Every structure is written in C-alpha cells, then in structure tokens.
Amino acid sequence: MRELLGRFSRDRAALLGLCIIGPLVLAAIFAQILAPYPNDVIDFHLERRLLPPSADALLGTDRMGSDILSRLLFGARTTLMLAGVTVGLALLIGVPVGLVAGYYDNRMSEALMRIAEIFLAVPQIVLAIAIAQTLGPSIKNAILALTLTYWPFWARLVYAETRSMRNEVFVESAVALGASPWRVIVLHILPAIASPIIVRTSIGMGATILTAATLGFLGLGPPPTAPEWGRMIAESREHLPEAWWYALAPGVAIFLTVLGFNLVGDGLRDILDPRLRRGP
Amino acid sequence: MTAILDIGEFSLSFRTATGTAHVLDRIDLAVRPGEIVGLVGESGCGKTTIIRAILGTLPERTAQIGGGRILLDGVDMIGGGKAAQSMRGRDVTFVPQDPFASFNPLFRIGTQIRDLMRWRAPGPNGSRSGRSPQIVEAAVSAMLDAVQLPPAILAKYPHELSGGQRQRVLIAMALLPQPRIIIADEPTTALDVILQAQILSLLRRLAVERGVSVLFATHDLAAAWEICDRITVMYAGQIVEVGPRETFFNKPHHPYTRMLLASLPEPGRDPRVIPGGVPNPLHPPEGCRFNPRCPNVSATCAETRPKLSTAGSDHLVACHHPGAFDVRIAHA
Amino acid sequence: MNWLSMIANRLLWFVPTLLGLLAIVFVLSRVVPVDPAHLAAGEQASSEQVQRVRARFGFDKPLPVQFINYLRDVATGDLGTSHYTQRPIVDDLASRLPATLELILTALLLAALLGIPLGVLCGLYRHSWLDHILRVISVSGLAVASFWLAMQLQLLFSMRLGWLPLAGRIEGFPPDMITGFLLLDALISGEGDLFASALRHLALPALTLALPAAASVVRFMRNGVISAIHSPSVAYQTAMGFPRWLIVWKYVLRLALSTTVTQLGLIFGFLLAGTVVVETVFDWPGLGGYAVRSILQSDYNAVMGFTLCTGALVLVINLCVDVLQIAIDPRGSA
Numbered sequence: 001m002r003e004l005l006g007r008f009s010r011d012r013a014a015l016l017g018l019c020i021i022g023p024l025v026l027a028a029i030f031a032q033i034l035a036p037y038p039n040d041v042i043d044f045h046l047e048r049r050l051l052p053p054s055a056d057a058l059l060g061t062d063r064m065g066s067d068i069l070s071r072l073l074f075g076a077r078t079t080l081m082l083a084g085v086t087v088g089l090a091l092l093i094g095v096p097v098g099l100v101a102g103y104y105d106n107r108m109s110e111a112l113m114r115i116a117e118i119f120l121a122v123p124q125i126v127l128a129i130a131i132a133q134t135l136g137p138s139i140k141n142a143i144l145a146l147t148l149t150y151w152p153f154w155a156r157l158v159y160a161e162t163r164s165m166r167n168e169v170f171v172e173s174a175v176a177l178g179a180s181p182w183r184v185i186v187l188h189i190l191p192a193i194a195s196p197i198i199v200r201t202s203i204g205m206g207a208t209i210l211t212a213a214t215l216g217f218l219g220l221g222p223p224p225t226a227p228e229w230g231r232m233i234a235e236s237r238e239h240l241p242e243a244w245w246y247a248l249a250p251g252v253a254i255f256l257t258v259l260g261f262n263l264v265g266d267g268l269r270d271i272l273d274p275r276l277r278r279g280p
Numbered sequence: 281m282t283a284i285l286d287i288g289e290f291s292l293s294f295r296t297a298t299g300t301a302h303v304l305d306r307i308d309l310a311v312r313p314g315e316i317v318g319l320v321g322e323s324g325c326g327k328t329t330i331i332r333a334i335l336g337t338l339p340e341r342t343a344q345i346g347g348g349r350i351l352l353d354g355v356d357m358i359g360g361g362k363a364a365q366s367m368r369g370r371d372v373t374f375v376p377q378d379p380f381a382s383f384n385p386l387f388r389i390g391t392q393i394r395d396l397m398r399w400r401a402p403g404p405n406g407s408r409s410g411r412s413p414q415i416v417e418a419a420v421s422a423m424l425d426a427v428q429l430p431p432a433i434l435a436k437y438p439h440e441l442s443g444g445q446r447q448r449v450l451i452a453m454a455l456l457p458q459p460r461i462i463i464a465d466e467p468t469t470a471l472d473v474i475l476q477a478q479i480l481s482l483l484r485r486l487a488v489e490r491g492v493s494v495l496f497a498t499h500d501l502a503a504a505w506e507i508c509d510r511i512t513v514m515y516a517g518q519i520v521e522v523g524p525r526e527t528f529f530n531k532p533h534h535p536y537t538r539m540l541l542a543s544l545p546e547p548g549r550d551p552r553v554i555p556g557g558v559p560n561p562l563h564p565p566e567g568c569r570f571n572p573r574c575p576n577v578s579a580t581c582a583e584t585r586p587k588l589s590t591a592g593s594d595h596l597v598a599c600h601h602p603g604a605f606d607v608r609i610a611h612a
Numbered sequence: 613m614n615w616l617s618m619i620a621n622r623l624l625w626f627v628p629t630l631l632g633l634l635a636i637v638f639v640l641s642r643v644v645p646v647d648p649a650h651l652a653a654g655e656q657a658s659s660e661q662v663q664r665v666r667a668r669f670g671f672d673k674p675l676p677v678q679f680i681n682y683l684r685d686v687a688t689g690d691l692g693t694s695h696y697t698q699r700p701i702v703d704d705l706a707s708r709l710p711a712t713l714e715l716i717l718t719a720l721l722l723a724a725l726l727g728i729p730l731g732v733l734c735g736l737y738r739h740s741w742l743d744h745i746l747r748v749i750s751v752s753g754l755a756v757a758s759f760w761l762a763m764q765l766q767l768l769f770s771m772r773l774g775w776l777p778l779a780g781r782i783e784g785f786p787p788d789m790i791t792g793f794l795l796l797d798a799l800i801s802g803e804g805d806l807f808a809s810a811l812r813h814l815a816l817p818a819l820t821l822a823l824p825a826a827a828s829v830v831r832f833m834r835n836g837v838i839s840a841i842h843s844p845s846v847a848y849q850t851a852m853g854f855p856r857w858l859i860v861w862k863y864v865l866r867l868a869l870s871t872t873v874t875q876l877g878l879i880f881g882f883l884l885a886g887t888v889v890v891e892t893v894f895d896w897p898g899l900g901g902y903a904v905r906s907i908l909q910s911d912y913n914a915v916m917g918f919t920l921c922t923g924a925l926v927l928v929i930n931l932c933v934d935v936l937q938i939a940i941d942p943r944g945s946a
Contacts, residue, residue, distance in 0.1 A: 130637065134641075217759045218908070234759075255757065337850050369854065374852055381843065386870060437942040437943070463851075
C-alpha cells in the first residue's frame with residue numbers, strides 16, 4: 001500500500017490531477033463561505049449586468065447582473081454532486097449486472113449483456129437528452145437520465161473482467177472447495193477486478209461531467225435558477241462577442257475538472273495495472 | 281589463427297531502481313573461423329547480455345559498459361558506430377530464441393526475407409549493387425531448399441507456420457547474407473525435444489558446409505554436446521571454464537562445471553543438485569563469484585578473482601583450486 | 613470463413629438490438645406528458661379534431677399494438693411524418709445524412725492526419741519534450757467541452773478575426789446534388805466559389821469535432837508504437853541490421869496502426885456523439901442537430917427515425933472496422 005502511494009506521488013500528472021480535484025471539492029463544500037456574493041445564486045441586479053472582470057467582480061457579471069465567480073463556486077457543488085451521484089448509481093447497477101452476467105454462463109447473463117448493448121447502440125448523449133427531455137429539467141431527472149445511459153459501460157467492463165477471472169486458478173480452486181457462487185463473486189472475483197473499476201470510475205467522472213454539462217448547455221439539466229456550468233455557457237451565447245468573460249470561466253472550470261479526474265485516472269491506471277506500467 | 285569474434289575483459293552493468301546490477305565481469309571469449317562454440321550457463325548468467333552487446337540491442341537507457349572490447353573481424357562492436365552497424369546482418373547474423381515472436385505477424389514471410397536481402401545480403405561479388413531480382417529469388421529458394429522448406433512458405437504469414445518451420449526460416453535468414461559468424465541464442469528452447477535435435481543438426485551441418493562460425497548460447501549441456509567444437513561455461517557473469525568438447529565433458533576442471541555435469545540425469549545415478557542459489561547481481565560475491573557455493577572454497581577465493589589459465593591442451597579454467605575434489609564425495 | 617461467420621453474427625444480433633432500442637425510445641415517447649395527438653393536430657385544434665387525429669394515427673390503441681403498427685410501417689419504409697417539419701421523416705433523414713457524414717469523415721481524416729504522425733513521433737521519442745507537450749495537449753483535448761470549444765473558435769475566427777463563417781454549411785445555392793457531399797459536388801460541377809465556401813463553413817465544425825478524436829488517436833498510436841518497438845520482432849530486425857527507418861516506418865507503423873484500427877469503432881461513436889453538440893452550435897444541417905431539435909420539440913417519430921438511422925450507421929461502421937481489421941491483421945483474431 002505504501003509502495004502504491006509512493007508510486008502515485010511520483011507520478012507528476014496524477015498529482016496535478018489531485019491538486020485540481022482537491023481544491024474543487026473544498027470549493028464546492030465551502031461555496032457559501034468562499035463566494036463573494038453568495039446570494040447572487042438567486043438574486044439579480046439588472047443595473048450591474050454584463051460587467052467585465054474587475055476588483056468588484058473578479059470574473060465579471062452575467063446577464064442578470066450576478067457575480068460569475070459566486071455562481072461558478074456553487075456550480076462546482078451542482079456538478080460534483082450530479083456526477084458523483086450518477087457514477088455511484090451507475091456503479092450500483094452496472095457492477096452487479098456485470099458480475100452476475102460474467103460469472104454465470106446462461107440465458108440470463110446473455111440477456112443482461114444484450115440489454116446493456118442496446119443502450120450502447122446509439123450515442124449516449126442522445127439517449128440522455130431524450131430521457132431528460134421526457135422527464136423534464138431538474139437535477140434529479142438529469143441524474144436519472146445519466147445513470148440510465150452510463151450503467152452499461154460498467155456492466156460491460158465488469159463483465160469482461162469477470163469473464164477473464166473465471167478461469168483463474170484461485171477462482172477455480174474456491175469453486176472446487178465448495179464456496180457458494182455469491183461467496184466466490186464477492187470475496188474472490190470482486191477484489192481481483194477492483195483496479196480497473198477504480199480507474200474507470202475516475203475517468204467516468206470526467207465523462208459524466210462533460211455529458212452533464214452538455215445537458216445543461218441544451219437546457220435539459222438543472223432548472224434555470226440553479227447555477228450550472230453548461231447552462232451558464234449556453235446563456236452567454238447571445239452576448240458574444242462583447243461579453244467574452246461570460247463563457248470563459250465556466251468553460252475553464254469544466255475543462256479543469258474533467259482534466260483533473262482524467263489525470264488521476266491515468267495515474268491510477270499506471271499504478272494499479274501492471275500490464276500498462278511504464279517500462280525503462 | 282585469429283579469432284573472428286574476440287571479446288576481452290568486457291564488463292557491463294545495468295542501472296536498476298534498486299542499484300547497479302553487475303551483470304558481466306571481465307568476460308573473455310573467442311570464436312575462431314569455422315568453429316562452433318557453445319556458451320553454456322544457467323538462465324540469468326549473462327549469456328543473452330553478451331549477445332545483445334554484440335548485436336547492439338542493449339537497452340540504451342540502463343546499460344553501462346564498464347570496459348573491455350568486443351571485436352568482430354577486427355571491427356569494434358561497442359558504442360554503435362557506423363562500421364559496427366554495417367557488420368550486423370552481413371558479417372554477423374542472429375538466430376533468436378523465440379521463433380514465435382521474432383517475426384512481425386502482419387507481414388508475409390517472403391516480405392521479411394526480401395527486406396533482409398534487399399538491405400543486408402551481399403551481391404554477386406560481395407558488393408551491394410547489381411543484384412537482379414532473379415538472383416535474389418534464386419538465392420532465397422536455394423536456401424529454403426537447404427533448410428528443407430517449400431518455396432510456398434514465402435507467401436504465408438508467420439502464424440500459419442509451425443514453430444519448427446519458423447525456426448528453419450530464421451536459420452535460412454541467418455545464412456542468406458553469407459555471414460562470417462552466426463549468433464544463436466537458445467534457438468531451440470521453444471521447441472519440443474525431437475524438433476530440437478533436428479534443428480540443431482541442421483544448423484551444424486549448414487554452418488560446417490559453409491565454413492560459418494557459430495556462437496551458440498544454451499543452458500542445455502546436452503545440446504552443447506551435440507553440436508559444439510568448443511564449450512565456454514559462464515557462471516554469474518564470469519567465464520569459469522573453456523575447453524574442447526571432448527576434454528570438457530571427460531575432464532572438467534572447475535568445481536561448477538563438474539557439479540553442473542553431475543546434475544544431469546544419467547542412467548544408474550541420481551542427478552545431484554548444486555546447493556545454494558545464484559548470487560544477486562546487485563551484490564555479487566567478491567573474488568570468484570562461485571565461492572559461496574563451492575565445496576572447495578578457501579580464503580583466497582573470496583578475495584581475488586581467479587584468472588583464466590591453462591589446464592590442458594586448449595583448455596582454460598578460472599579457479600584457484602581446479603580439480604582438487606571429487607563431486608561424488610562432496611555430495612555424499 | 614471465420615470472419616464471414618463473425619459478420620453474419622453481427623447482422624443477426626443487429627435486428628433484436630435495434631428492436632430493443634426502438635422499444636425503449638417508443639416507451640419514452642409515450643410516457644411524455646405531452647399528448648402526441650395534440651401535437652399532431654396543431655395548437656388551435658378543437659377537442660374533436662384531436663379525437664379524430666388520435667383515432668387516425670392509432671394513438672387510442674394500447675401501446676404494444678401501436679408499437680407493432682409502427683414496426684409494420686417501418687418495414688414498408690414509412691417512418692411517419694415529422695410534426696415539426698411536416699415532411700416524411702425518411703426525406704428529412706435522407707437530406708441530412710450526407711451533411712453529417714461529410715462532417716464526420718472530414719473530422720476523421722483530420723484526426724488521422726494529425727494524430728497518426730504525432731502519435732508515432734511521441735512513441736519514438738518517448739520522454740522527449742515533444743512527447744510531454746503532446747501528452748498534455750492530448751489529455752487536454754479529451755477534457756474540453758466541445759460546445760465551449762466551438763463557441764471559443766467562433767468567437768476568435770468568426771467574430772473577432774472574421775476569417776470564417778459563424779454557422780451554416782454554404783453560402784448561396786448549393787451545387788447540384790450528386791453525392792450529397794457539398795465539397796465533392798462543388799468539385800464535380802466545377803464550381804470553385806462554392807467549393808471554397810463549403811470548405812470555409814466546414815473548417816470550424818470539423819476542427820471542433822476532430823480535436824478530441826485526434827487526441828485519442830495520438831494516444832493509441834503512441835502506445836502502439838511503444839509496445840511495437842519493444843517487441844521481439846523489432847529486436848530481431850535491429851540485431852539483423854535492418855535500417856532503422858525501414859523498421860519504424862514499415863514494420864512498427866503497421867503494428868501500431870493495427871492496434872489503432874481496433875479502436876476506430878470507438879472513435880467513430882465518439883464523433884457521432886460529438887455531432888449532436890457541434891451541429892447544434894454551428895447550425896449544421898445534419899442528423900445530430902435534427903435529433904436535438906426533434907427531442908426538444910417532442911417530435912418522437914423523428915427521434916425514432918434518427919435512432920434507427922444511427923443504429924444502422926453504427927452497425928455499418930462496425931462491419932467496416934471488422935473488415936479493415938482483417939485486412940490489416942492476417943491473424944484475423946476476432
């Protein structure tokens with residue numbers, strides 16, 4: 001474990017990722033304290049609309065006269081919560097489905113993987129838009145739409161990994177010793193395939209944040225009053241090219257967040273997956 | 281007679297995460313024209329490292345040459361000079377260990393052979409120009425015939441050939457440039473026993489017919505017995521004994537060689553295991569590297585490294601107390 | 613023989629997969645709070661008119677029956693009519709498919725032209741400054757939200773510099789429809805101005821779409837080259853004195869390409885998903901923008917049609933990738 005931590009801390013890219021995600025999480029938690037104008041999430045001041053960055057409003061103000069930095073910080077809360085819950089739920093569905101379908105070799109496992117493939121047959125974003133539109137714009141519905149479109153990724157990954165584990169000696173010997181299927185799956189297979197799941201989870205966070213922002217951009221994410229980065233960018237469109245700062249901040253925020261999760265995911269892969277470890 | 285391959289006092293180490301691994305310690309090795317020399321030792325003793333040094337395939341970032349020389353027909357092979365590079369694939373060729381992975385799986389056998397001919401093989405008078413495609417094709421099919429393969433394999437992909445066929449192709453490719461010496465790195469370990477014998481006798485016959493020298497690295501004493509004229513034994517990065525095949529097998533001098541021979545299964549006798557393990561190259565023993573396992577060890581052995589010295593006609597041994605004990609008694 | 617059965621297997625699974633997908637979208641379209649009969653009848657329709665429409669389109673029948681009816685229509689090539697454009701959906705899709713394909717193929721070409729050489733260079737000169745810089749760029753390329761990148765490109769190249777048009781596919785009347793690809797059609801009809809206009813309109817959307825794809829091509833090629841360079845076959849060829857350029861640009865390149873081609877289906881899916889956003893921002897008259905607009909308008913016949921169309925497109929691409937893989941790797945490992 002210490003060796004793993006050591007290797008992680010020597011991976012500069014992964015450390016950079018952590019240095020992005022750490023402050024971001026703090027910003028999301030303490031948005032209320034950090035934001036210069038915490039009330040601007042709801043309040044608007046039309047007399048202050050579309051002001052360029054200044055000492056007063058570090059990142060400028062938006063079309064309602066709200067402070068962009070304040071909305072950005074609360075947006076971090078929305079984004080992280082949305083992506084975190086989505087990935088958690090997708091794992092909760094996808095991992096058991098993948099484990100069961102991978103361990104057993106019968107009609108049910110075939111059917112489960114076919115269902116997963118149906119969901120993977122069109123671009124995920126289209127499915128997410130369609131579901132979100134059907135349910136109406138709200139954070140809960142965005143989470144539901146994203147979960148429904150993302151669980152098959154984990155199901156397929158866990159399925160493939162479980163399949164390759166099933167013929168490993170330690171699994172076969174556990175079966176031969178009379179361990180129940182549940183015991184084998186939970187105690188033997190799941191720990192053995194944890195690394196790829198962890199790596200994918202970090203990278204999946206990045207992908208989910210991008211899709212969630214896209215939903216927001218198309219007006220299908222959280223409702224208009226909630227601060228959300230994708231929607232902020234959409235709002236800025238009609239004020240280009242004058243209000244160049246309007247889209248800049250949320251765009252950079254999305255970029256850095258996704259970058260952070262991707263870097264950590266890459267670092268974790270280098271550490272956890274010996275097949276991809278860097279040679280001399 | 282001057283040696284075609286002349287390695288003298290050659291030392292090499294690898295930088296690793298945990299320190300410097302002293303893999304080769306002042307190696308002396310010579311191969312004379314037309315001679316087949318066996319380089320025998322356990323896995324990890326440094327055979328492959330010597331070969332990679334000759335062929336220029338050492339990992340650049342970690343390998344550190346500590347000194348000494350590798351001369352091939354008088355040309356310095358260390359340091360990747362142009363002259364050395366132009367020797368490779370012409371004057372010195374290679375039969376690798378793994379016939380399965382040594383071909384590029386995406387190209388036909390014929391493509392890979394023709395690229396070798398195009399860029400490496402000599403023309404009619406040893407020059408590289410003036411080779412017509414017909415002459416190339418004729419040379420290739422004659423060589424395939426010599427290694428007992430049909431010309432049809434040229435159109436095949438590597439995965440369509442058996443292990444034995446692939447090893448024959450590799451031998452053909454080693455012979456096609458008409459080299460002075462072939463370096464063979466355990467060429468038959470990936471094959472089954474019957475095929476091994478066939479391939480080895482084929483290699484010996486073709487080399488002898490053409491007067492090509494062979495440096496044959498192996499961990500298999502029986503294989504060395506089958507095809508070699510002279511045998512060199514390595515232990516943990518040091519040369520311990522060099523001798524002609526007959527006297528080597530009948531009158532070994534070095535304790536390691538004797539114990540190695542005694543470890544072979546033989547009718548009427550149990551094979552004997554050499555006690556102890558191969559030393560860690562990060563911290564090799566001082567003096568003779570075999571001293572911690574040697575039944576015959578004295579204080580000198582752990583201090584000074586014994587020099588290769590004459591122990592009979594054309595027979596050299598690096599030991600302070602050669603031939604001073606009987607293996608059977610030592611094991612009893 | 614092996615690969616024929618593989619293709620047959622793919623085709624065999626295609627129909628149930630597509631049916632499942634249509635069923636999902638169909639159920640979605642019928643749980644919408646919006647009454648489809650209302651939409652079809654129009655805003656000012658009286659309740660009697662709505663009733664009549666409901667009966668005529670079979671909206672009063674049970675859901676499974678409606679679904680079967682829909683499938684029967686699909687089998688005869690009738691995907692229904694769009695509530696929004698008031699045109700047969702088949703026509704809508706047919707007129708938009710070439711625009712999307714032109715965009716995707718251009719982006720794919722760009723991604724290959726940028727990604728393959730850069731990826732090879734990164735793999736060859738691992739740990740060099742070029743490798744480090746490109747690693748940063750390629751990791752970044754995968755982290756940018758494409759709608760934001762699109763807007764920034766518009767801001768710079770259209771609004772500030774005025775070099776390229778803001779949106780759309782062409783200025784003036786398009787050339788005679790031959791292939792549906794405006795670039796090709798303009799070339800064939802010899803209309804230089806139209807060709808230039810089409811190219812200028814294509815530049816920004818294709819670039820936006822290509823960037824993340826190029827980033828992943830760089831990564832695949834880099835890893836492919838690195839693993840190929842460390843393969844025993846390259847060690848053998850080096851030992852045999854093959855010239856370095858021959859080893860790299862013939863043998864290593866092919867090995868790296870063969871691993872990258874296996875990812876082509878993935879990259880294509882990536883691009884297809886990207887069109888949804890890129891076409892919306894650049895007002896590109898293709899399938900992606902059509903899908904978004906149909907969904908936002910609750911135009912579910914159109915959504916089903918789009919689903920069918922992309923599902924088929926993905927299948928065709930996957931088949932092409934399979935065939936390409938067999939062509940490039942004789943081992944034919946499935």
